[in-house]
Amino acid sequence: DSGVTQTPKHLITATGQRVTLRCSPRSGDLSVYWYQQSLDQGLQFLIQYYNGEERAKGNILERFSAQQFPDLHSELNLSSLELGDSALYFCASSVGTTRNTEAFFGQGTRLTVV
Amino acid sequence: GNSVTQMEGPVTLSEEAFLTINCTYTATGYPSLFWYVQYPGEGLQLLLKATKADDKGSNKGFEATYRKETTSFHLEKGSVQVSDSAVYFCAHGSSNTGKLIFGQGTTLQVKP
Secondary structure (H helix, E strand, O other): OOOOEEEOOEEEEOOOOOEEEEEEOOOOOOEEEEEEEEOOOEEEEEEEEEOOEEEEEOOOOOOEEEEEOOOOOEEEEEOOOOHHHOEEEEEEEEOOOOOOOOOEEOOOEEEEEO | OOEEEEOOOOEEEEOOOOEEEOEEEEOOOOOEEEEEEEOOOOOEEEEEEEOOOOOEEEEOOEEEEOEOOOOEOOEEEOOOOHHHOEEEEEEEEOOOOOOOEEOOOEEEEEEO
C-alpha cells in the first residue's frame, strides 16, 4: 500500500459528460501529480500541484482541469469527454519537488467513455 | 526535448533466465533515473533509482547503472522468477518539480 488513495477505482460514462477523479496523497506529502496511462500514448504527465498551487503543467487538454485543496487532496476534472479520454489516470504524491524525488502512486482510476 | 526510450516488449523468459531491459534517455542537465514496476491491477512502485553518473541502483535482485556516456540505464536481473512478471517503466526526473518522464513500458512475462 503506497498510502495514496484514489477514488473511484472504475468509472464508466458517456461522451460529452463530465467526471471528477479524487486523490488523497500520503500523509505529509505536499506535492500531487496526475498522470494518464493509455495504450497509444503510454504514461503521460498531466499536471502537478504543490501545497495548493499549480507547479508544472504537461500534456493536459484544455477540457481537463485540476486543483489541490487546503487539506492537500486533489481533484482532476475531465469535461466534454471523448472516447479517446478512456485511460487509466494515476495520482502520485511526494514530499519534495527535486529531480531525485521518489513519487508514490495510487492504484489509479480506470475511466471508460462509451 | 526530454524523453525516455525503452526496448519494445513483451519480453517472455523462462524462470531463472537472465533479464535485460534496455533504456536510454535524452535530457538537459543532470537527470535522476528511475525504474518503476507495475504489477497487474496495481499502481506503479519504485523499483530502484540512481541520481548521478556511475551510480548503481539495486533492489530485489534488480540492478541498473547510470551511464552518462551512453545515456542509458538498463535494467538487469540475474535470475528472474514468475513473480517478476509485470510492466517495467524507465523514467527520468530532470526538473525542479519532481515530475517524471516515462518510457513506454516493457511487459515481462516469466514462465515456470
